[in-house]
Amino acid sequence: MPRLNMVEGLNLALDQAMAQDDRVLVMGEDVARTGGVFRVTAGLLDKYGEERVIDTPLSEAGIVGAAIGMALYGLLPVVEIQFDTFVYPAFEQIVVHAARYAWRTRGEVPASIVIRIPFGGGVRAPELHSDSPEALFVHVPGLKVVCPTTPALARDLLLAAISHPDPVIFMEPKRIYRTGRDEVPEKAPLLLPEADGEATQLLSRARVARPGEDLVMFSYGSTVVSCCEAAQKLQDERGVSARVVDLVSLYPLDVESITGAASECGRAIVVHEAPRTAGLGAEVSSLIHERVMLDLEAPVGRVTGFDVPFPQFANEDDYIPSIDRIAAGAVKVLDF
Amino acid sequence: MEEPLRIIGDGVGQPDWAPPVELTEKDLVAMYRSLVILRTFDERAVSLQRQGRLGTYALYWGEEATHAGPLHACNDSDWLFPTYRQNSIGVLRGVKAATILAWWRGYGGAHGFYQVREHRVAPICVPIATHLPHAVGLSWAAKKRGDGICALTWLGDGATSEGDFHEAMNFASVYKTPTVLFCVNNQWAISTHVSRQTATPTLVEKCVAYAMPGLRVDGFDVLACWKATKEALDRARAGDGPTFIEAVCYRIGAHGTADDPRLYRDEAESERYRALEPLGRYRAYLQRLGALDDDQASDIHDEAKALIAAAVAEMEALDFPGVEILFDYVYASGRPDPLTEGLDELRSIERRPEVKPLGPQPGASPGDADPLPEGA
Ligand SMILES: Cc1ncc(C[n+]2csc(CCOP(=O)(O)OP(=O)(O)O)c2C)c(N)n1
Numbered sequence: 094m095p096r097l098n099m100v101e102g103l104n105l106a107l108d109q110a111m112a113q114d115d116r117v118l119v120m121g122e123d124v125a126r127t128g129g130v131f132r133v134t135a136g137l138l139d140k141y142g143e144e145r146v147i148d149t150p151l152s153e154a155g156i157v158g159a160a161i162g163m164a165l166y167g168l169l170p171v172v173e174i175q176f177d178t179f180v181y182p183a184f185e186q187i188v189v190h191a192a193r194y195a196w197r198t199r200g201e202v203p204a205s206i207v208i209r210i211p212f213g214g215g216v217r218a219p220e221l222h223s224d225s226p227e228a229l230f231v232h233v234p235g236l237k238v239v240c241p242t243t244p245a246l247a248r249d250l251l252l253a254a255i256s257h258p259d260p261v262i263f264m265e266p267k268r269i270y271r272t273g274r275d276e277v278p279e280k281a282p283l284l285l286p287e288a289d290g291e292a293t294q295l296l297s298r299a300r301v302a303r304p305g306e307d308l309v310m311f312s313y314g315s316t317v318v319s320c321c322e323a324a325q326k327l328q329d330e331r332g333v334s335a336r337v338v339d340l341v342s343l344y345p346l347d348v349e350s351i352t353g354a355a356s357e358c359g360r361a362i363v364v365h366e367a368p369r370t371a372g373l374g375a376e377v378s379s380l381i382h383e384r385v386m387l388d389l390e391a392p393v394g395r396v397t398g399f400d401v402p403f404p405q406f407a408n409e410d411d412y413i414p415s416i417d418r419i420a421a422g423a424v425k426v427l428d429f
Numbered sequence: 430m431e432e433p434l435r436i437i438g439d440g441v442g443q444p445d446w447a448p449p450v451e452l453t454e455k456d457l458v459a460m461y462r463s464l465v466i467l468r469t470f471d472e473r474a475v476s477l478q479r480q481g482r483l484g485t486y487a488l489y490w491g492e493e494a495t496h497a498g499p500l501h502a503c504n505d506s507d508w509l510f511p512t513y514r515q516n517s518i519g520v521l522r523g524v525k526a527a528t529i530l531a532w533w534r535g536y537g538g539a540h541g542f543y544q545v546r547e548h549r550v551a552p553i554c555v556p557i558a559t560h561l562p563h564a565v566g567l568s569w570a571a572k573k574r575g576d577g578i579c580a581l582t583w584l585g586d587g588a589t590s591e592g593d594f595h596e597a598m599n600f601a602s603v604y605k606t607p608t609v610l611f612c613v614n615n616q617w618a619i620s621t622h623v624s625r626q627t628a629t630p631t632l633v634e635k636c637v638a639y640a641m642p643g644l645r646v647d648g649f650d651v652l653a654c655w656k657a658t659k660e661a662l663d664r665a666r667a668g669d670g671p672t673f674i675e676a677v678c679y680r681i682g683a684h685g686t687a688d689d690p691r692l693y694r695d696e697a698e699s700e701r702y703r704a705l706e707p708l709g710r711y712r713a714y715l716q717r718l719g720a721l722d723d724d725q726a727s728d729i730h731d732e733a734k735a736l737i738a739a740a741v742a743e744m745e746a747l748d749f750p751g752v753e754i755l756f757d758y759v760y761a762s763g764r765p766d767p768l769t770e771g772l773d774e775l776r777s778i779e780r781r782p783e784v785k786p787l788g789p790q791p792g793a794s795p796g797d798a799d800p801l802p803e804g805a
């Protein structure tokens with residue numbers, strides 16, 4: 094079994110999807126010749142040629158809009174947005190059109206596209222290369238939003254997203270693109286094109302990233318890794334057993350796993366890098382309070398980015414929830 | 430395709446033309462000084478990045494004429510709207526070079542953001558083409574007030590593909606705003622060649638659809654860049670509206686310090702263009718004119734070196750930005766409660782050691798230890 098990092102896992106998914114189904118194509122800025130600024134699409138041009146691996150003009154609205162048109166014709170485009178912040182020029186195409194095609198055609202033609210977005214900070218990138226815009230998309234009916242945290246999951250989720258009929262916003266936590274390696278079974282978990290059911294399943298399940306029973310931390314993306322470290326710190330310093338649940342699917346949320354874990358542990362925090370107000374933390378927290386409040390020993394806490402623009406990188410470690418901040422947030426809930 | 434406007438010969442085949450009559454010898458030397466300052470800044474910034482003292486940096490080696498030429502054509506009261514590529518243009522308007530360097534070092538707040546009204550230089554724009562409508566709006570406002578102030582904005586060849594570019598062009602021409610859109614066609618947008626960016630043989634012909642005058646100049650020729658911009662500004666000030674300028678050159682360096690052009694282009698081509706770079710070419714021209722002697726030139730270089738050395742020292746002496754920097758000025762009206770709570774939370778946590786910008790970044794080998802993006 095090859096040991097891959099997340100970039101390689103994503104690359105494998107694209108390769109496998111393109112090999113299985115000639116409707117799949119990849120496009121975006123600098124994705125063909127260089128294989129993308131993060132190299133996720135490396136090698137695909139040589140294998141699949143210019144008709145299927147496309148360096149587009151510098152135009153995010155054009156990229157997403159054209160992908161929608163291709164999907165109407167029956168192709169399965171996977172587009173890359175170069176960095177988080179650069180998805181904003183495509184916002185109207187995503188919100189107005191991609192999200193509503195199924196609805197406006199009564200299910201006849203959903204916009205079956207995947208929009209890959211490397212997101213978040215922690216890589217000392219220049220200004221405006223580190224946003225976490227996922228909540229904006231979670232708020233839009235008609236979009237599925239997912240975020241892998243491990244190389245194997247990245248491969249499986251991307252394949253699922255491609256074979257899924259609804260438009261998928263595929264958030265890639267760039268901070269952990271290359272930080273860990275996983276065994277990724279070469280055999281694809283599902284085959285195009287008849288994998289709808291399986292894909293829907295895969296795209297809507299949370300997973301336990303670390304077992305534990307005294308408190309649960311809900312997170313997604315690169316802060317899952319920080320949560321696991323914070324959980325270890327709590328174990329070492331206080332003998333607390335903290336569970337970490339990786340949400341994976343940001344829309345829809347895996348309600349059963351979330352409420353189940355909250356009930357079992359009785360104490361919970363939600364952790365994300367995006368700003369706090371109206372973020373995923375608010376949604377997860379109110380979901381828990383609405384459904385299993387009586388099982389709780391304390392109100393659900395939040396450890397998040399602040400309600401401020403992502404700072405210049407010298408201060409990014411102040412902004413991104415650190416292990417210490419996560420642990421402190423957990424202690425508050427433990428000591429309630 | 431018509432040859433772009435050129436004044437400075439290459440000393441080999443291309444002839445010299447006389448400098449524009451409006452320019453005195455002093456002006457010509459001042460322009461040389463600007464080129465030298467820009468070049469010195471850029472080379473120093475690249476070496477600082479290699480030493481791990483700055484983060485990813487977008488170099489502009491070879492494009493200095495497209496910065497200094499247009500700037501010298503402006504009045505001091507005109508506004509500038511730069512991109513990351515013209516990042517140091519503010520230095521020629523009195524912004525501290527240390528501030529721009531600090532921005533690349535990852536510092537925000539007063540360390541890394543300059544005062545825009547004081548210098549009439551908008552913040553450095555990162556998202557492609559998004560600042561162009563601002564330049565149109567500002568100059569439109571100035572026109573409404575009858576102030577005779579123009580806006581000069583830069584964009585790349587790649588930027589002409591964005592919707593904001595076309596919207597800016599249209600507003601500018603509909604309202605005849607006093608705007609100069611100065612497009613640096615360095616032929617590359619990261620790895621994408623201009624021939625894949627647009628099906629038109631030139632960029633200047635985009636302006637036809639907007640009934641806007643357009644000029645095409647040699648982007649390695651500081652006097653040609655000056656002359657085109659001057660013409661555009663004169664027209665704008667006379668009430669005749671915007672102009673689009675295409676300055677044809679070549680991105681001799683990498684897209685940024687994290688980019689490796691060998692992955693996507695033949696570097697022999699880039700080497701051929703290196704011979705046309707604007708600084709040496711202008712110096713030779715001035716010397717042929719007898720407008721610059723060696724002593725004068727070396728004084729200018731020494732002055733620039735000292736200026737930038739002082740800026741580096743100033744940048745390095747800056748206090749590492751505190752946590753307040755996250756919360757200050759997010760709202761001009763002060764901190765709403767969630768921000769105060771956030772600051773309190775952050776202050777209750779022990780701070781970890783200072784963040785250092787990442788050191789040398791291998792462009793060609795994206796190893797596991799290098800999570801850095803290639804884009805700037
Ligand atoms: C909206 C947006 N999309 C993508 C990017 C990433 N990016 C940074 S520079 C660049 C290429 C720009 O090319 P060009 O306009 O020719 O300017 P140059 O870099 O050559 O000065 C790209 C795609 C960005 N900064 N903004």
Ligand SMILES: [Mg+2]
Nearest residue numbers: 585586617618
């Ligand atoms: Mg360019």
